[in-house]
Amino acid sequence: MTEVAERASGNPVTGPDEVLRLEAVRRVYGGSKRGVVALDGVSLGLERGSFTAVMGPSGSGKSTLLHCAAGLERPTSGTVRLDGEDLGSLSERALTRLRRDRIGFVFQAFNLLPALTVVDNVTLPLRLAGRKPERGAVEDVLERVGLADRRGHRPAELSGGQQQRVAIARALVTRPAVIFGDEPTGALDTGNARDVLGLLREVVAEAGRTVVMVTHDPVAAAYADRVVFLSDGRIAGSLNRPTPERVAAWMTRLRNEPVPSANGTAANTETMRELW
Numbered sequence: 608m609t610e611v612a613e614r615a616s617g618n619p620v621t622g623p624d625e626v627l628r629l630e631a632v633r634r635v636y637g638g639s640k641r642g643v644v645a646l647d648g649v650s651l652g653l654e655r656g657s658f659t660a661v662m663g664p665s666g667s668g669k670s671t672l673l674h675c676a677a678g679l680e681r682p683t684s685g686t687v688r689l690d691g692e693d694l695g696s697l698s699e700r701a702l703t704r705l706r707r708d709r710i711g712f713v714f715q716a717f718n719l720l721p722a723l724t725v726v727d728n729v730t731l732p733l734r735l736a737g738r739k740p741e742r743g744a745v746e747d748v749l750e751r752v753g754l755a756d757r758r759g760h761r762p763a764e765l766s767g768g769q770q771q772r773v774a775i776a777r778a779l780v781t782r783p784a785v786i787f788g789d790e791p792t793g794a795l796d797t798g799n800a801r802d803v804l805g806l807l808r809e810v811v812a813e814a815g816r817t818v819v820m821v822t823h824d825p826v827a828a829a830y831a832d833r834v835v836f837l838s839d840g841r842i843a844g845s846l847n848r849p850t851p852e853r854v855a856a857w858m859t860r861l862r863n864e865p866v867p868s869a870n871g872t873a874a875n876t877e878t879m880r881e882l883w
């Protein structure tokens with residue numbers, strides 16, 4: 608199948624079991640006159656139990672997309688729904704609670720507390736929420752990330768890859784609807800990056816979690832079921848069953864001709880939205 612045909616046969620506009628949906632999301636920074644349009648009408652749905660990578664040239668809006676989707680930032684216009692709930696209708700307090708209870712985050716910097724053991728780092732979000740972990744839940748996640756025998760260690764006693772696995776365990780322990788990764792392998796060497804990506808894949812395939820991750824690395828993106836490409840704040844297309852080579856080819860094209868389209872002319876948002 609050609610890439611154009613692949614794009615045209617991408618996921619449907621609404622899926623049977625969408626956990627997250629962005630509709631016409633626009634995010635402008637600064638005033639209306641000289642503002643920067645970081646997202647320009649992005650519509651996107653994520654199926655439950657899917658692994659999506661978001662790629663695009665620097666400044667194309669990847670982080671902004673992630674932040675809006677995760678309720679860390681409010682879009683200037685458009686809607687974001689998590690399990691059907693419109694995040695725009697929530698107060699700051701309710702949004703904070705939703706992020707804590709139903710969203711997991713894994714960042715490039717592991718953001719672990721150095722004085723706490725692995726177990727205490729993993730259970731921190733639950734304790735902050737005044738919740739007790741479900742029986743066996745902590746053991747389960749530590750087992751899943753391969754750190755059951757390191758539960759009493761502190762971050763400094765672990766490798767970078769192990770520290771990122773602690774961060775993944777921490778993201779998993781609340782059983783979130785979606786786990787967001789912002790360059791989760793950006794600070795890791797190749798071997799550790801491969802382990803962490805394999806773990807994220809496993810979390811999707813075996814635990815049925817939904818993962819969306821921003822990355823600059825075509826090899827990392829190829830671990831996902833689908834890669835969504837952004838260019839100038841718009842969705843430029845997507846690739847199902849990606850390989851590193853095809854992702855890299857897409858990125859080269861995006862750098863050379865910002866928003867590609869099926870007929871070779873500049874695509875508009877409506878045309879691209881049809882692909883979703």
Ligand SMILES: Nc1ncnc2c1ncn2[C@@H]1O[C@H](COP(=O)(O)OP(=O)(O)OP(=O)(O)O)[C@@H](O)[C@H]1O
Pocket residue numbers: 636637643644645663664665666667668669670671672
């Ligand atoms: N807080 C902000 N204030 C003003 N402009 C911003 C802000 N955050 C992002 N932008 C602008 O919005 C656009 C998109 O930024 P964003 O960080 O989402 O891109 P990105 O694709 O994640 O980039 P990179 O790959 O370099 O991290 C850029 O032009 C950026 O300069």
